Amino acid sequence: MRRVLERGQIEAGAERPPRIRLPDPARLFAARAARFRALAREGAIGSSIADYLHLMAALADAQHAALDAIEPSMLHLDEGSVDGGTRLPSVVGPYAPIFRDVLGLLVRALAVRGDLPRSTREALERLENASANALERYADALLARRDDQIDPATAPFVMAALQVPYAAAAAGLSPSDVESRIGAGEGCPACGTLPVASVVREDAISRGQRYLHCALCATEWHLVRITCSHCRSVQGLSYLSLDGGPDAIRAECCDRCKSYRKILYQETDADVDPVADDLASLTLDVLLADEGYHRASGHPLLWNGR
Ligand SMILES: [Zn+2]
Ligand SMILES: [Zn+2]
Known part of the structure; x- marks a missing residue:
């Protein structure tokens, strides 16, 4: 005879699903690149959205490769810097050197492509020529979503460069600390x-x-x-x-x-x-x-x- 569990019994015996899922950067960007490519193939060949999805696939590949440039020690926040180091900062400050390194890697990875629209090529050149201070201020404007200071042509690449250190740092947080702030x-x-x-x-x-x-x-x-x-x-x-x-x-x-x-x-x-x-x-x-x-x-x- 097979014993069928009631729903409540199943739930009591099963592990509670997590309320927090921290990222796995080693998988995140590579899987995203593959997904962008698959979605681009489904879109009409030569359509502008398909071209953009292909570009974003290359960007996600470059994000994945840029993870190698991150030293785990660079992500460590000092005790008490932000919530005892359990919450990520809302400004680029502590991650500024990594962010600039990653942005440089992303820009160079994309710039070698021969299929870039002129507007994209010019946006990448603007980023390549920007000073460290200007990039940092711009990153902070993006994080705070100050729309009047945002250049839509460069924003995707800057945001992609921010995603790399932030995902790498989030992976090292304590799930229970993060969980305690859900709904705040x-x-x-x-x-x-x-x-x-x-x-x-x-x-x-x-x-x-x-x-x-x-x-x-x-x-x-x-x-x-x-x-x-x-x-x-x-x-x-x-x-x-x-x-x-x-x-x-x-x-x-x-x-x-x-x-x-x-x-x-x-x-x-x-x-x-x-x-x-x-x-x-x-x-x-x-x-x-x-x-x-x-x-x-x-x-x-x-x-x-x-
Ligand atoms: Zn987040
Ligand atoms: Zn609503």
């Missing part, structure tokens, strides 16, 4: 940055749980499903997708605050990546703008000229 604000409990999208994870430990994904350090934190990630409303939510579009991505739209973030389903597609899939589904953003919804936060690798 809309932003990431590790670094304070707004999430880019959310993902319902389907691996062995996080089965069916939904996590918000930080646009900067890639930390993921739990949020109950059917909850607006912006205003926390649990009513008036709808899940919109494109007719004929991928089933693994929808927009969680809130009628209370009229905002949305996309939600990805690993059960439908194991390879979804919040940064890559959100960018590749721009058509959905256009549709949602027509419906009167606005993005709860921007994309780290695509900045609008505002």
Whole structure:
């Protein structure tokens, strides 16, 4: 006779799913590069979005390679510098030398490509010629989202250079320290940055749980499903997708605050990546703008000229 466990018994015996998933930088950027490439292949060949996805794949490859330039000791924050070293700084200050090194590596990795649009080539040249102080001030403007100081053409590359040390540093945090700050604000409990999208994870430990994904350090934190990630409303939510579009991505739209973030389903597609899939589904953003919804936060690798 087979004994069938009741749901409560299964839950009591099983390990509680984590509320925090710290990034694994050794996997993060390589997997993202592969995802960008796969999504670019699905898009129309020669379309501008496919070209941009290919460029972002090369950028993610360069991020992965740049991890080698990071000395773990450079990421160590002094006791008491920020919350006893358990929270990441909201300014580039402590990571400025790494950030500049990584940015240099990313710019040089992309500059050798022969297929860059002129605007991209010029943006990379501006970054190459900028002073250390100017780059640091610019990075801080991006982290604080001071829109009037942001150049949409260079922002994706600077943000990509920031993601590398922030993800590497987040990987070394204590999950329980980070967990204690979930819900303290809309932003990431590790670094304070707004999430880019959310993902319902389907691996062995996080089965069916939904996590918000930080646009900067890639930390993921739990949020109950059917909850607006912006205003926390649990009513008036709808899940919109494109007719004929991928089933693994929808927009969680809130009628209370009229905002949305996309939600990805690993059960439908194991390879979804919040940064890559959100960018590749721009058509959905256009549709949602027509419906009167606005993005709860921007994309780290695509900045609008505002
Ligand atoms: Zn973060
Ligand atoms: Zn809302």
